[in-house]
Amino acid sequence: MENMKYLDHPIWEEYYKELDPEKRWKLYEEIIYTEADDGANALRKELFQWRYTDPKKPGKRVDKGIWEMVVMPAHMSGFIAFRSRIQQHIDDSLKSLRMTKEIKNDDVLLSAVYWEMRNIARRFYDTCKSSQYGRKLFGMKESTWPEKQIRCAHDVWTMAEIVPEKFDRKNEMQIFSDAVIDEFYILSEQSQEIYEDVRVKLKRKRFPIVI
Numbered sequence: 001m002e003n004m005k006y007l008d009h010p011i012w013e014e015y016y017k018e019l020d021p022e023k024r025w026k027l028y029e030e031i032i033y034t035e036a037d038d039g040a041n042a043l044r045k046e047l048f049q050w051r052y053t054d055p056k057k058p059g060k061r062v063d064k065g066i067w068e069m070v071v072m073p074a075h076m077s078g079f080i081a082f083r084s085r086i087q088q089h090i091d092d093s094l095k096s097l098r099m100t101k102e103i104k105n106d107d108v109l110l111s112a113v114y115w116e117m118r119n120i121a122r123r124f125y126d127t128c129k130s131s132q133y134g135r136k137l138f139g140m141k142e143s144t145w146p147e148k149q150i151r152c153a154h155d156v157w158t159m160a161e162i163v164p165e166k167f168d169r170k171n172e173m174q175i176f177s178d179a180v181i182d183e184f185y186i187l188s189e190q191s192q193e194i195y196e197d198v199r200v201k202l203k204r205k206r207f208p209i210v211i
Contacts (some may be wrong), residue, residue, distance in 0.1 A: 006178070008111075014027055028044060097116075099176060117176060121184070160181050
C-alpha cells in the first residue's frame with residue numbers, strides 16, 4: 001500500500017521488504033556502490049546500526065525497533081507508571097527512530113524513516129503469525145489466523161491512534177502511526193477491513209452513543 005505523503009524508493013524496495021538483517025546489510029552495500037546517493041544513505045546506515053546493534057554485545061544481532069513497537073501499546077496498561085515519564089519515553093523512542101523535526105523538513109529523509117518503520121512493522125507482524133501469539137484458554141490453545149489479526153489490529157489501534165492522542169504526541173508520532181497502519185493493511189486481503197472493524201468497535205466502546 002502506498003501513502004502519498006511519502007516518497008517511493010524503487011531502488012530500495014527490496015531492502016525495505018527484507019527482514020533478515022544480514023541480507024539487508026548486503027543489499028545496502030550493493031545499492032550504495034551501484035546507485036547514486038539520494039541523500040538518505042547515511043541515515044539508512046545510522047538506522048540500521050541503531051536497530052540491530054547491541055552496544056554491550058557488538059557481535060550479537062538484536063532488533064530494537066521491534067522492542068519500541070512492543071512497548072508502545074503497553075503505555076496504556078500502566079507498564080510505565082507516570083504520564084510525564086511515559087511522554088519522555090515516547091520522545092526518546094521517536095528520537096531513536098529518527099522521527100525529529102529536522103527529518104520532517106526533508107522529504108527524502110522523512111520517507112526513508114517511514115519505510116524503515118514499515119520494515120519494523122513488517123517484522124513485528126511476522127511474529128504475530130507465530131503459534132505463541134494471542135493464545136487462548138490461558139495459553140493452552142493457539143488462536144486462528146483471523147483471531148490473531150484481530151488481536152494485532154487492537155494493538156495497532158492502541159499504539160498508532162490511542163497512545164498519540166492520550167499523551168499529546170499525535171503530530172510527533174505521525175510517521176510512526178502512518179507506517180504501522182499502512183503495513184498492517186497489506187498483511188492479508190482482509191486486514192484493512194479487520195482493522196477498520198476493530199477501530200469502529202473500540203471507538204464505540206470508548207465513546208458509547210447516548211440515546
